[in-house]
Amino acid sequence: MSTGVEEERTMRAIVQREFGASAVLKIEEVAVPEPGDGEVLVRVAAAGVHAVDTDIRRGEGPPSMPKPPLPMTPGREVAGTVEAVGPDVDAALLGARVVAHVGFRSGGYAEFTIAPAAALHALPVGMPFPQAVAAIGTGRTAQLVLDSVEFRPDDVVIIPGASGGLGSQLAQLALSEGATVVALYGGEAKRAVVEQLAHGGRRSAGRMLTLDATDDAWPERMTELLDGAQPSVLIDGVGGATGRAAVESLGRGARVVIIGWSSGEIVRLDSADIVERSLTVAVPLGRALPDLRALETRALAAVAEGRTAPPVDEYRLDDAASAHDAIEQRRQRGKVVLVPSGL
Ligand SMILES: NC(=O)c1ccc[n+]([C@@H]2O[C@H](COP(=O)([O-])OP(=O)(O)OC[C@H]3O[C@@H](n4cnc5c(N)ncnc54)[C@H](OP(=O)(O)O)[C@@H]3O)[C@@H](O)[C@H]2O)c1
Numbered sequence: 562m563s564t565g566v567e568e569e570r571t572m573r574a575i576v577q578r579e580f581g582a583s584a585v586l587k588i589e590e591v592a593v594p595e596p597g598d599g600e601v602l603v604r605v606a607a608a609g610v611h612a613v614d615t616d617i618r619r620g621e622g623p624p625s626m627p628k629p630p631l632p633m634t635p636g637r638e639v640a641g642t643v644e645a646v647g648p649d650v651d652a653a654l655l656g657a658r659v660v661a662h663v664g665f666r667s668g669g670y671a672e673f674t675i676a677p678a679a680a681l682h683a684l685p686v687g688m689p690f691p692q693a694v695a696a697i698g699t700g701r702t703a704q705l706v707l708d709s710v711e712f713r714p715d716d717v718v719i720i721p722g723a724s725g726g727l728g729s730q731l732a733q734l735a736l737s738e739g740a741t742v743v744a745l746y747g748g749e750a751k752r753a754v755v756e757q758l759a760h761g762g763r764r765s766a767g768r769m770l771t772l773d774a775t776d777d778a779w780p781e782r783m784t785e786l787l788d789g790a791q792p793s794v795l796i797d798g799v800g801g802a803t804g805r806a807a808v809e810s811l812g813r814g815a816r817v818v819i820i821g822w823s824s825g826e827i828v829r830l831d832s833a834d835i836v837e838r839s840l841t842v843a844v845p846l847g848r849a850l851p852d853l854r855a856l857e858t859r860a861l862a863a864v865a866e867g868r869t870a871p872p873v874d875e876y877r878l879d880d881a882a883s884a885h886d887a888i889e890q891r892r893q894r895g896k897v898v899l900v901p902s903g904l
Pocket residue numbers: 612698699700702721722723724725726727728745746747748751774798799820821822823824825846888889890891893895896
């Protein structure tokens with residue numbers, strides 16, 4: 562059966578032939594892959610770039626992430642149109658606008674990539690490809706975190722790293738529930754992306770305060786702006802000094818949700834902190850993963866319904882190294898995405 566792909570057809574793809582610094586991400590002309598049974602060929606319109614991709618590139622991933630064989634093309638989150646289908650896949654999918662998380666098979670940093678047909682989600686009408694990519698991986702994580710927080714309209718939610726892929730979507734989800742969000746960002750260059758969060762989601766019912774966490778006086782400024790009220794929820798993916806200051810700002814009975822440590826140091830929190838302030842601590846991402854497809858569906862619905870409008874930071878495909886640098890050098894503004902067809 563024809564796959565719809567001519568032999569000898571080539572494409573541009575990022576090919577990594579060694580582990581190391583971002584310079585190992587080189588653009589090459591390679592053969593367009595052919596979809597096998599249960600697979601489709603996607604013409605990539607947007608490919609997500611994740612902090613985990615930078616770990617894989619350096620060859621420094623955790624044990625759950627074995628070093629991939631090289632050469633490889635990175636990229637686990639892709640959106641685009643179905644260009645060809647495998648022998649046993651319904652040809653009705655040809656031309657469909659889709660998004661998929663392809664897992665550690667990777668291959669998204671390319672003009673075309675293979676995705677399992679079972680991993681595809683049809684793109685809701687009008688949803689831009691980069692935002693779909695932001696939803697399929699980082700958005701599904703945000704939904705998982707959401708389940709352990711259960712925002713309430715009277716919550717005051719403090720989010721360090723609200724400029725990042727995950728922090729930005731969590732801030733919008735909290736706003737859509739009517740909560741007050743204290744969005745922390747790291748320096749003037751990040752201010753605009755955080756300020757737009759309150760306007761991005763069409764269903765932003767809550768109030769948002771933005772504070773520069775590189776100014777040591779941010780906790781006092783927050784107290785002034787909140788008129789003495791204290792945060793009831795901390796969602797911390799940054800840790801270090803900012804995470805610790807955020808813990809100290811919490812009110813009695815607050816919920817703490819730890820999702821990561823971008824600063825390199827997990828937030829310091831001991832039993833005295835927990836007892837003195839009756840804190841509840843959750844680590845939702847450490848558990849066995851639930852039904853990821855259901856989380857992906859919910860994340861796409863959140864974008865379609867305007868509860869999130871993930872900010873995206875777009876790079877050309879041949880600029881993948883700069884996209885990795887942005888993540889590793891703390892210059893990301895929202896979800897970092899490669900756009901193979903150009904900006
Ligand atoms: N995305 C996911 O699906 C996922 C899944 C599991 C766990 N996590 C964890 O959740 C956290 C956030 O993930 P993400 O995808 O939102 O990452 P991201 O897009 O790279 O954003 C991380 C944010 O952390 C802040 N940050 C503060 N100090 C930093 C430092 N020294 N280096 C780098 N960033 C620093 C930055 O904001 P400012 O510069 O504005 O402070 C940055 O925007 C990470 O710890 C990650 O490991 C994410």
